[in-house]
Amino acid sequence: MAPAKWLMHWHPNPGATLNSQILAEACSCAESLGGTKDGRWKTSIISCRPIMRESMGAGGRLPPDVPGELLGVALHEHPGLYFSILRTHRLVLQADAAFPHVMEKLQSYKARVSLDFEGFQYQLGDFCLRIGKCAPNNSETMRGIIMEVEYYPLSSIEKSRAIMVDFFDIWQETLAKKSLPGRFIHVESNFSEYCLSDHYSFQHTAVQYATCLQQLMAVRA
16 A cells, blocks of 8 residues: 555646746745655656557457557656556556566567656655656656645545645645646546555556546647
């Protein structure tokens, strides 16, 4: 089990664009609430597509049981593990950190997009906040801004919900004073679809990142 966590992403107002100033103001907001900067963090997501072969089927089409996309998530809090998400099959699998290299050698899936989520971590009482940007690997182009809110005392998603809601309300009120062109939103992941229990785990975080990625891509569309 792990502490309960919410993942939020920045939703800009219509016509507004992302910029580093918004990220800086969000970090400033964490400090104004009493947060103490506690180092950096980085989580990576790799979107992989199957390598097409004639043997896969007529015309090179994928058989229906072969996932058309595999999402790989490398979490900052557990560098020794790698999580693979098959969204169409509603599966989240835990593997060794060497898993991506094994997939490359087997020539089964190939990385299509690689994104890094990275920024600063803040300690705030029983909470831990991680605020950072989303950008393509080895690029400074910002694709999004995200925030993790972790509540140390509880691992139950349901029992921590009211506390998370209260904290998020306080956060939104504080951030609203800065009159930024947008707001953070929390889109709940359907953990039950992935057969994940009420007790929070690293698999829950991986699924939340997959949900967040969908939202960020929808904002850009």
